Amino acid sequence: MTTPRTIEILLVEDNPGDVRLTLEAFKGAKVLKNFAVVNDGVEALAYLRQQGPYANSVPPDLILLDLNLPKKDGREVLAEIKADESLRKIPVVILTTSSAEEDIARAYSAYANCYITKPVDLDQFLCVVSSIEDFWLRLVKLPPRRN
Numbered sequence: 119m120t121t122p123r124t125i126e127i128l129l130v131e132d133n134p135g136d137v138r139l140t141l142e143a144f145k146g147a148k149v150l151k152n153f154a155v156v157n158d159g160v161e162a163l164a165y166l167r168q169q170g171p172y173a174n175s176v177p178p179d180l181i182l183l184d185l186n187l188p189k190k191d192g193r194e195v196l197a198e199i200k201a202d203e204s205l206r207k208i209p210v211v212i213l214t215t216s217s218a219e220e221d222i223a224r225a226y227s228a229y230a231n232c233y234i235t236k237p238v239d240l241d242q243f244l245c246v247v248s249s250i251e252d253f254w255l256r257l258v259k260l261p262p263r264r265n
Contacts, residue, residue, distance in 0.1 A: 125151040125255050126263070128178035130162040130195065131213075132187050136236070140182070140213075143247035151255065154178065159190025163198055166205055178208060179260045182250075183230075185214040185221060193224060200229040207261045211250060 127144075131137050137155055144151065154175065156162045162183070165172040181199070185192035192214065199205045209231040214221070217235045225233050234250070237243050254260075 123150070125180065125260070126176050126178045127151055127153050128162070128165060128181045129153055129155045130157075130159070130181065130183045130187065130192065131155065132157045132184065136184070139240075139243060140247065143244050144251065152176070158188045159192060159195040161189075162187075162195050163190070166199065166208075167202075177263050179263060180254055181208055181210045182213045183210050185212060185216055185225070193221075193228065196225060196228045196230055209254065209258075209260065211254065213246075213250075 129137065129140060131140065141153060141155075144153070154165060156165050161172075162181075164170050165175050166177070166181075168175050168177075183192045183195060187195070192212065196210055196212070199208065199210060206229070210229075212225045212230045212233040213236060214234075215236050222233050234246060237246060
């Protein structure tokens with residue numbers, strides 16, 4: 119019997135409350151996972167490209183990306199990820215407060231794998247995280263990690 123591999127998740131989120139809430143919501147998950155958290159778009163790309171302080175970062179299996187980020191917003195980060203041959207296979211889940219049709223359309227045009235609007239209500243947020251876990255970490259076969 120093979121041991122299930124640990125899922126590596128990169129959370130790109132600048133709101134400390136949302137980071138804490140997301141990590142807490144995933145604590146009860148049935149899947150082995152590690153989280154790396156970065157707070158802005160520049161850090162996200164450095165992490166993904168294993169640059170600077172992230173030279174030894176583990177490539178993620180899944181990216182949870184907020185759109186409204188400092189330094190480089192999530193829209194630009196998504197576009198750069200999907201334009202980079204070594205990164206484009208990593209599924210990107212947009213997890214943001216924006217429900218603007220323009221943001222949704224733009225994210226899918228830039229090849230986001232899905233778009234989820236963060237609910238304000240705690241119970242609904244926990245439900246969203248549970249759905250992400252069920253679909254992305256248990257049901258979907260994620261692509262092999264790059265080296």
